[in-house]
Amino acid sequence: MLKLKSLDDFRTLQDRLRTGRDSDIPTIVIPAGTCGQASGASDIIRVAKREILAKELTGKVKLRITGCHGFCQIEPSVLIEPARTVYPNVGLKEMARIVEAVAKGEVLTDLLLKDPQTGEQIEKQDDLPFFSKQVRTLLDRNEKVDPIRVYNYLEHGGYSSLVKALDKRNPAWVIEQVKASGLRGRGGAGFPTGLKWEMLAKQPNGREKFLVCNADEGDPGAYMDRSVLEGNPHSIIEGMLIGAYGTGSKHGVIYVRNEYPLAIKHLIIALRQASELSLLGENILGTGFSFDIQIVRGAGAFVCGEETALIRSIEGKMGEPRQRPPFPIQKGIDGKPTAINNVETWANIPVIIDSEAEAFAKTGTKNNSGTKIFSLVGKIRNTGLVEVPMGITIEEIVYDIGGGPSGKAKIKAVQTGGPSGGCIPADKFDLAVDYDSLTEAGSIMGSGGMIVMDENTCMVDVAKYFMNFLKDESCGKCFTCRKGTQRMYEILDDISAGKGTPEHLDLLEELAVVVRDTTMCGLGQTAPNPVLSTLRYFRDEYLEHIENKRCPAGVCRELIHYSINENCVGCQACVKACPEGAITGEKKQPHTIDADKCIKCGACRSVCKFEAVDVT
Amino acid sequence: MINLVINGLNVSVEDGSTVLEAARFLGFSIPTLCHVDGLSPYGACRLCVVEIGEGPRAKLVSSCTYPAEEGLKVRTASARVIRARKMILELLLASCPQSKTIQDLAAAHDVRQQRFKQEYEDCILCGLCVRMCEEQMMAKAIGFRGRGEKRSIGTPFDIKSDVCRLCGACMYICPACQLRCTYNEPEKAICGACANLAPPCVEKDQFDDMMCYMDPCVACEIQKDK
Numbered sequence: 001m002l003k004l005k006s007l008d009d010f011r012t013l014q015d016r017l018r019t020g021r022d023s024d025i026p027t028i029v030i031p032a033g034t035c036g037q038a039s040g041a042s043d044i045i046r047v048a049k050r051e052i053l054a055k056e057l058t059g060k061v062k063l064r065i066t067g068c069h070g071f072c073q074i075e076p077s078v079l080i081e082p083a084r085t086v087y088p089n090v091g092l093k094e095m096a097r098i099v100e101a102v103a104k105g106e107v108l109t110d111l112l113l114k115d116p117q118t119g120e121q122i123e124k125q126d127d128l129p130f131f132s133k134q135v136r137t138l139l140d141r142n143e144k145v146d147p148i149r150v151y152n153y154l155e156h157g158g159y160s161s162l163v164k165a166l167d168k169r170n171p172a173w174v175i176e177q178v179k180a181s182g183l184r185g186r187g188g189a190g191f192p193t194g195l196k197w198e199m200l201a202k203q204p205n206g207r208e209k210f211l212v213c214n215a216d217e218g219d220p221g222a223y224m225d226r227s228v229l230e231g232n233p234h235s236i237i238e239g240m241l242i243g244a245y246g247t248g249s250k251h252g253v254i255y256v257r258n259e260y261p262l263a264i265k266h267l268i269i270a271l272r273q274a275s276e277l278s279l280l281g282e283n284i285l286g287t288g289f290s291f292d293i294q295i296v297r298g299a300g301a302f303v304c305g306e307e308t309a310l311i312r313s314i315e316g317k318m319g320e321p322r323q324r325p326p327f328p329i330q331k332g333i334d335g336k337p338t339a340i341n342n343v344e345t346w347a348n349i350p351v352i353i354d355s356e357a358e359a360f361a362k363t364g365t366k367n368n369s370g371t372k373i374f375s376l377v378g379k380i381r382n383t384g385l386v387e388v389p390m391g392i393t394i395e396e397i398v399y400d401i402g403g404g405p406s407g408k409a410k411i412k413a414v415q416t417g418g419p420s421g422g423c424i425p426a427d428k429f430d431l432a433v434d435y436d437s438l439t440e441a442g443s444i445m446g447s448g449g450m451i452v453m454d455e456n457t458c459m460v461d462v463a464k465y466f467m468n469f470l471k472d473e474s475c476g477k478c479f480t481c482r483k484g485t486q487r488m489y490e491i492l493d494d495i496s497a498g499k500g501t502p503e504h505l506d507l508l509e510e511l512a513v514v515v516r517d518t519t520m521c522g523l524g525q526t527a528p529n530p531v532l533s534t535l536r537y538f539r540d541e542y543l544e545h546i547e548n549k550r551c552p553a554g555v556c557r558e559l560i561h562y563s564i565n566e567n568c569v570g571c572q573a574c575v576k577a578c579p580e581g582a583i584t585g586e587k588k589q590p591h592t593i594d595a596d597k598c599i600k601c602g603a604c605r606s607v608c609k610f611e612a613v614d615v616t
Numbered sequence: 617m618i619n620l621v622i623n624g625l626n627v628s629v630e631d632g633s634t635v636l637e638a639a640r641f642l643g644f645s646i647p648t649l650c651h652v653d654g655l656s657p658y659g660a661c662r663l664c665v666v667e668i669g670e671g672p673r674a675k676l677v678s679s680c681t682y683p684a685e686e687g688l689k690v691r692t693a694s695a696r697v698i699r700a701r702k703m704i705l706e707l708l709l710a711s712c713p714q715s716k717t718i719q720d721l722a723a724a725h726d727v728r729q730q731r732f733k734q735e736y737e738d739c740i741l742c743g744l745c746v747r748m749c750e751e752q753m754m755a756k757a758i759g760f761r762g763r764g765e766k767r768s769i770g771t772p773f774d775i776k777s778d779v780c781r782l783c784g785a786c787m788y789i790c791p792a793c794q795l796r797c798t799y800n801e802p803e804k805a806i807c808g809a810c811a812n813l814a815p816p817c818v819e820k821d822q823f824d825d826m827m828c829y830m831d832p833c834v835a836c837e838i839q840k841d842k
Contacts, residue, residue, distance in 0.1 A: 476766075478660050479707070482767065
């Protein structure tokens with residue numbers, strides 16, 4: 001590969017790439033992140049390649065394989081550029097037809113997505129409500145860039161922010177820009193990134209400094225960091241390079257969990273390409289600035305996302321936090337100053353430098369600038385990654401972008417911030433999504449998980465689920481986190497089994513407050529949030545479990561029982577489905593469930609087409 | 617010297633002191649389980665929490681690890697601190713009621729009952745034995761493994777460690793097993809920390825060379841019963 005010896009070399013290369021681009025040739029874009037591949041994108045890529053070769057369309061139709069575009073519901077999907085036609089849930093046969101149609105410049109109307117309300121067909125991606133309400137600063141690049149082709153990234157303005165920063169010959173300018181942009185850490189705590197960098201830059205001269213990209217994304221149901229890493233690894237590298245220039249760091253570490261093999265693969269490729277181009281390593285672009293990045297793989301402990309535990313893990317020690325102070329910025333990896341930022345934060349840096357701070361700060365609200373990617377999952381129609389400006393209301397995300405509930409039941413709450421976050425009830429959906437309002441409402445922004453729950457979700461069960469997760473993932477070093485989460489789980493388990501007493505509720509609350517107050521690290525301090533927020537907003541559900549021994553959502557097994565109502569037509573479907581043989585009844589006669597045999601698995605309810613199985 | 621305020625009193629302490637050292641030097645008692653002078657601070661038991669800062673920014677920190685800072689305002693026995701300490705003792709009693717140390721601490725803090733399901737665990741994972749072994753005995757024979765509720769202390773692969781000199785320091789320092797270490801049943805004799813120690817001696821003469829602190833010697837007691 002070409003070695004770039006100066007900033008001018010870089011500009012020449014980028015100009016050449018840009019002028020060489022022929023944007024009129026139709027391009028088939030296939031998103032193939034881990035999520036896309038899981039739903040069959042690899043197969044449709046093979047079909048597309050075969051068809052292009054077999055029909056001799058090389059040169060007439062281009063193919064681009066990218067990372068995840070965000071709309072999980074329609075994957076495997078295909079996007080046609082420049083028309084921006086989108087085909088959802090593409091099968092192998094459809095793919096062959098699409099290739100042919102693209103070559104002829106036609107649109108296959110029968111394959112288009114139908115609006116669920118109006119039944120109208122939607123052709124363009126930008127007309128889909130899921131996309132049109134978003135502000136896709138970061139995810140937009142996932143569509144444009146093939147993650148394993150660095151020239152593709154360069155063509156779309158890649159690394160020009162780095163060149164711009166290097167060209168200023170003033171590291172302080174970088175920090176000023178990041179400070180003025182108001183960017184806050186996207187990992188969850190929302191610490192101002194510019195301030196953190198300034199503190200790192202001010203560490204005594206001559207000390208080695210480290211920059212870390214925290215890609216240890218472990219929240220259940222959250223995958224925005226994975227998408228960015230897989231879809232656009234160069235943007236992380238560019239962000240880190242700019243950060244290194246601003247803060248005077250020489251070493252970078254990307255700490256990524258080993259459960260993300262595709263992300264690691266793309267990162268390794270990207271790092272190699274960047275060093276080959278002399279965008280990484282010694283004397284970058286002939287400016288005398290040097291920076292190197294290595295990948296460290298995490299072995300799958302949730303707590304290693306916590307800064308001090310992450311540092312210990314990088315050092316090769318057991319991944320457990322230590323008490324702060326000293327903060328990582330004073331004493332980090334091997335005792336050297338270290339600044340740790342989340343994947344999304346790093347991805348935002350090139351955007352800030354490119355558009356300059358003021359333009360960036362225009363998106364979002366005061367003190368909460370820019371966009372944030374959320375992974376919208378749960379009982380919602382459009383699941384996927386959504387990138388929205390800060391300060392948007394939950395209502396807009398859930399109903400306008402998410403399309404409302406997936407089933408008939410009404411949406412009851414959203415859970416933000418992963419296991420350490422809290423639940424926000426539906427009557428508070430006018431809440432603005434930013435760091436401060438979410439904290440005030442008893443939840444946290446977290447890394448961006450957003451789990452939607454409807455009336456079939458039991459809040460006691462939700463709190464119990466998260467507490468079970470946390471008691472396993474707590475490192476166990478500090479006593480109140482280890483025992484506190486275990487005991488909270490124990491009490492919640494009792495309540496959901498109908499063994500709860502009103503005293504249990506007081507004890508639970510008392511314990512939760514003490515755990516929040518006394519634990520060592522962020523994991524423990526936020527661990528009681530699921531309990532405290534559900535107690536705050538859904539106390540009546542807890543009381544229903546305790547006083548009336550009833551689970552209103554019909555989830556807690558010990559408190560529910562199944563029965564068959566008069567809708568039963570005697571179709572025998574449930575009789576066949578029941579694994580315990582608990583259902584009896586003649587054909588065309590109403591069936592009955594033997595409560596003694598019933599294990600409350602819900603199989604009968606899911607096969608019944610007549611809504612004849614009741615849960616009470 | 618660093619000037620700070622502890623419980624409303626203006627005091628000055630030497631540079632590099634922790635809040636716990638400062639408070640204890642001045643006679644304010646703060647209970648601890650995982651702290652012993654001469655071993656590095658660890659901050660695991662959380663009993664030593666104190667309140668620092670003011671108004672909405674007030675927070676609890678473990679005093680054994682928190683450095684004394686210029687102008688810091690510390691409250692060692694505010695309502696919030698006492699509430700937290702009592703709950704921690706309740707949790708400790710619920711898990712490890714047989715420890716004399718924990719019983720005494722609970723009594724001193726007026727914790728008369730605990731409201732959780734009673735467990736009988738041997739180890740509170742304070743890490744004193746691990747630090748003792750590493751920092752004072754220079755052996756590193758035992759360490760932590762597992763996480764969360766599966767966390768425990770032991771030698772690698774649960775086999776006798778080559779670097780263990782059977783000095784017994786781990787037993788000596790354990791705050792939870794004082795009572796049980798004079799136990800007569802080999803199975804229950806020792807807490808998780810020293811489960812992998814072979815009986816340190818068979819006869820008294822050898823025992824002197826091995827720097828064992830135990831009095832009476834656990835192993836001798838065990839041997840006697842056999």
